[in-house]
Amino acid sequence: MQTTNDVTFGVTDPIFEIRNASVTFDMERGTSRVMDSVDMNIQRGEILGVVGESGSGKSMFASALLDAIPDPGQLSGEITFRPESGEEIELLQQSESEIKQIRWEEIAMVFQGAMSSFNPTMTIGDHFEETLDVHGYDVDDGMERGRDLLSELYLEPEQVLHSYPHELSGGMQQRALLAMSLLLDPEVLVMDEPTAALDLLMQRSIIELIRKIGQQRDLTIVFITHDLPLVANLADRLGVLYAFEFVEVGPANDVLTGSKHPYTRALLNSTPNLHTPREEMRPIEGKSPDPVSVPDGCTYHPRCPMSDDNCVAADPPFQAGSGATDHQAKCHYIDDVNEAVPLNLREVHNE
Ligand SMILES: Nc1ncnc2c1ncn2[C@@H]1O[C@H](COP(=O)(O)OP(=O)(O)OP(=O)(O)O)[C@@H](O)[C@H]1O
Structure with a gap:
């Protein structure tokens, strides 16, 4: 068994290095720790899929990458951003105006439900112009770029720019928001459930567009979702969140076909195949932990079929087992997991 403190996860050119990042909220009933000492490296140009159940801390992770945790949450630790050119930036040490x-200029974000990101009294064109203006970009050049982006996303530029958000379908709104997020040519795009409100067909077509645009523009994409089948066909690497921390990180194919953590395997087993619509996914047994009182030791032990006294007593470090250190899981028993939690997926592949 190879225990490793190597939380670079084999990333050779990190655009983000996240170390010991935590988010806490002081609540009446105690401190709620909704991100728990997270270490993660994000490779420049990759698509990192972040998956986990509802409430596992996915949105907190997304917000942390922009130092945009909602008040009164407290974000601590180190988040180093290394742009392609220029000096590295310690995000948590920047002033509000620097952040x-x-x-938008370096790190853009697209959330679920485009409607909440648009002002209903402004046209899409007004939004584009305002974004360029506020950031001091040349509006004419920027609008030209905006038109190109809209075309690349299979939208009719003039029609969309002159429309109010409610005049567009959900899929068109989400693509217009995607174009707006790329208007200032950012290096990183953080997407938090960007397709959740759309039907399955539209989700698939937007995923294809995200993949294409990411490749063309050397974008680094962090794609956050509770929908494993959706991200399975998109991500280069996967990070699995459970109880406010990553429990497994690795190349997407390795995680999908040879997952090392019993939670990931339960998540995969709740997905009959990776092309199944979400309605057919089964929830996994048990309840996810309350952030005010996460279990001692391994946080998954109350739900884990493999747990023993050791799991109650000691929080496992990341382990690579006999495999490469780019695929690791926080479990004491990664060498036994294949037998203890067999995968029942009929079809697992990352196209
Ligand atoms: N403003 C807040 N104050 C206190 N706790 C919060 C706040 N926002 C979120 N939380 C808590 O933080 C934890 C993580 O929430 P987060 O939104 O990151 O989960 P998630 O995995 O994105 O869930 P979902 O898939 O449902 O969006 C949850 O327990 C949530 O209740």
């Missing part, structure tokens, strides 16, 4: 500049 505002980095957001």
Whole structure:
């Protein structure tokens, strides 16, 4: 068994290095720790899929990458952003105005439900112009770029720019938001459930567009979802969140076909095949932990069929087993997991 403190996860050119990042909220009933000492490296140009159940901390992770945790949450630790050119930036040491500049210009974010990101009284064109203007970009050049982006996303530029958000379908709104997020040519796109409100067909077509645009523009994409089948066909690497921390990280194919953590395997087993619509996925047994009182030792032990006294007593470090260190899981028993939690997926592949 290879225990490793190597939390680079084999990433050779990190655009983000996240170390010991935690988010806490002081609540009446105690401190709620909704991100728990997270270490993660993100490779420049990759698509990192972040998956986990509802409430596992996915949105907190997304917000942390922009130092945009909602008040009164407290974000601590180190988040180093290494742009392609220029000096590395310690995100948590930037002033509010410096962070505002980095957001959209370097790191853009697309959330679920485009409607909440658009002002209903402004046309899409007004939004584009305002974004360019606020960031001091040349509006004419920027609008030209905006038109190109809309075309690349199979939208009719003039029609969309002159429309109010409610005049567009959900899929068109989400693509217009995607174009707006790329208007200032960011290096990183953080997407938090960007397709959740759309029907399956539209989700698939937007995923294809995200993949194409990411490749063309050397974008680094962090794609956050509770929908494993959706991200399985998109991500280069997967990070699986459970109880506010990553429990497994690795190349997407390795995680999908040879997952090392019993939680990931339960998640995969709740997905009959990776092309199944979400309606057919089964929830996994047990309840996810309350962030005010996460279990001692391995946080998954109350739900884990493999757990023993050791799991109650000691929080496992990341382990690579006999495999490469780019695929690791936080479990004491990664060498036994194949037998203890067999995968029942009929079809697992990452196209
Ligand atoms: N403003 C807040 N104050 C206190 N706790 C919060 C706040 N926002 C979220 N949380 C808690 O933080 C934890 C993680 O939430 P987060 O939204 O990151 O989960 P998630 O995995 O994105 O879930 P979902 O898939 O449902 O969006 C949850 O327990 C949630 O209740």
